[in-house]
Amino acid sequence: MRRLVTGLAGLGMLATVLTGAGTAASEPPHLPGGPCLQEDQNVSLSSVAGYDDVVRELDRIERTSQGRVTVASAGVSGEGRELYYATVGAGPTTFWLQARIHGNELHSTEAVLQILDHLASGSPDARLIRENLTVVVIPMYNPDGAEANIRQSTTPTRIDLNRDWENFAQPETVAFWKLWRDTAPELALDLHHMGQAPIVEGTNDLNQFQIGARSIDPSRMTAEQWLTNRQMTMASVEALDQYGLANVAHYPLIDITNAGLSRMLMGGTAPAGEQPAPQGLTTGAIFYEVRSVGQKSNGQLENLFRIPTMAVLRAAADGSLAQQDVSGYEDLPFASQEQCGRF
Numbered sequence: 622m623r624r625l626v627t628g629l630a631g632l633g634m635l636a637t638v639l640t641g642a643g644t645a646a647s648e649p650p651h652l653p654g655g656p657c658l659q660e661d662q663n664v665s666l667s668s669v670a671g672y673d674d675v676v677r678e679l680d681r682i683e684r685t686s687q688g689r690v691t692v693a694s695a696g697v698s699g700e701g702r703e704l705y706y707a708t709v710g711a712g713p714t715t716f717w718l719q720a721r722i723h724g725n726e727l728h729s730t731e732a733v734l735q736i737l738d739h740l741a742s743g744s745p746d747a748r749l750i751r752e753n754l755t756v757v758v759i760p761m762y763n764p765d766g767a768e769a770n771i772r773q774s775t776t777p778t779r780i781d782l783n784r785d786w787e788n789f790a791q792p793e794t795v796a797f798w799k800l801w802r803d804t805a806p807e808l809a810l811d812l813h814h815m816g817q818a819p820i821v822e823g824t825n826d827l828n829q830f831q832i833g834a835r836s837i838d839p840s841r842m843t844a845e846q847w848l849t850n851r852q853m854t855m856a857s858v859e860a861l862d863q864y865g866l867a868n869v870a871h872y873p874l875i876d877i878t879n880a881g882l883s884r885m886l887m888g889g890t891a892p893a894g895e896q897p898a899p900q901g902l903t904t905g906a907i908f909y910e911v912r913s914v915g916q917k918s919n920g921q922l923e924n925l926f927r928i929p930t931m932a933v934l935r936a937a938a939d940g941s942l943a944q945q946d947v948s949g950y951e952d953l954p955f956a957s958q959e960q961c962g963r964f
C-alpha cells in the first residue's frame with residue numbers, strides 16, 4: 622500500500638504551517654553522524670508517492686478545491702506520461718514550485734502535494750497566498766525517472782533533466798520550458814534530495830538541509846536576482862531555524878548554466894523553433910536539498926521541504942520577502958565533505 626498525503630493535510634499540518642513549530646517534539650532524539658543513506662542504498666518505495674498516486678491525488682485535490690485548483694498537462698514524457706501541473710491562486714505574482722526533476726529524489730513529491738492541498742484550503746494563510754500569488758505546482762517533473770527510480774530521464778535519451786535547459790534533448794524539458802515561458806514566474810523553487818548526508822562544517826551535526834541560493838555564479842545574475850535569491854534563502858533558513866532540526870548548510874558553490882533554474886534566471890536559450898526568453902523573466906530562483914533516508918522519518922523529510930517552502934510563499938504573498946534581511950547570508954556554514962557516520 623502506498624501512503625499519500627494523509628494526516629498532515631488536516632489540523633496537524635495547519636498548526637505546523639501557522640506556527641512554524643513543526644513536530645520537533647515527536648521526532649526521535651538527534652543522533653549526530655547518522656542515519657546515512659548512500660546513493661545505491663535500497664529504500665523501500667512502498668510508502669513513496671508514485672506516478673499513479675500523483676494522478677489520483679491531483680484529481681482529488683482539484684475536485685474538492687471548490688474551483689481553487691486547476692490541473693493541466695504541460696505535455697508528455699518520453700514514455701508518454703502526462704506532465705501534470707496544478708495552478709492555485711489568482712494573484713499577480715506567479716510562483717513556480719517544482720519537485721522531483723530527479724526521479725529518485727523521493728519525498729519532494731509528497732511535500733508539494735501536501736502544500737497544494739493546504740493552498741486549496743480555507744485557512745487564512747492559504748487565502749492570503751491565493752490572493753497574492755498564482756502558484757504553479759509541479760509534483761513530478763520527471764515521471765519516467767520516478768517510476769524507474771533513477772535520477773535521469775529514460776527515453777529517448779537517459780540524461781539529467783536538470784542539465785538539459787541548453788540542449789533541450791528531452792520532451793520534458795521542452796514542455797516545462799514552454800510552461801515556464803507562458804506562465805513567466807517571478808519566483809521559482811526547485812526541490813531536491815542530497816545524495817549523501819554530510820555534517821555541518823565545524824560541528825558534529827548531521828546536515829539535513831542544504832540551501833541552494835545560486836545554481837550559477839552571482840555574476841551571471843542581475844543585482845535584483847541575486848538579492849531576491851538571498852532573500853528567498855534567508856526566509857527559508859529562518860523558518861528552518863525555528864523548526865530546529867535542520868542543521869542547515871549552504872550548498873557547494875556551483876556554476877551550472879544548463880540547469881533549469883539557471884536558465885530561468887539567465888534566459889537566452891529555447892527549444893528549436895522558439896524565441897529565447899530574455900533575462901529577467903524570473904527574478905528569484907533557488908533550490909533545496911533535503912537529506913535522503915528511508916521511511917522512518919518520511920514525515921520529517923516532508924517537513925524539511927514544506928516548512929521553508931510555506932515560509933517563502935507567505936513572505937512573497939504578504940510582501941515581507943522584499944524586506945527580508947540578507948545580512949546573515951554570508952555567515953551560512955557549508956557542509957563538510959566528511960562522510961556522514963564518521964563521528
Ligand SMILES: [Zn+2]
Nearest residue numbers: 723726813814
Ligand atoms: Zn536533485
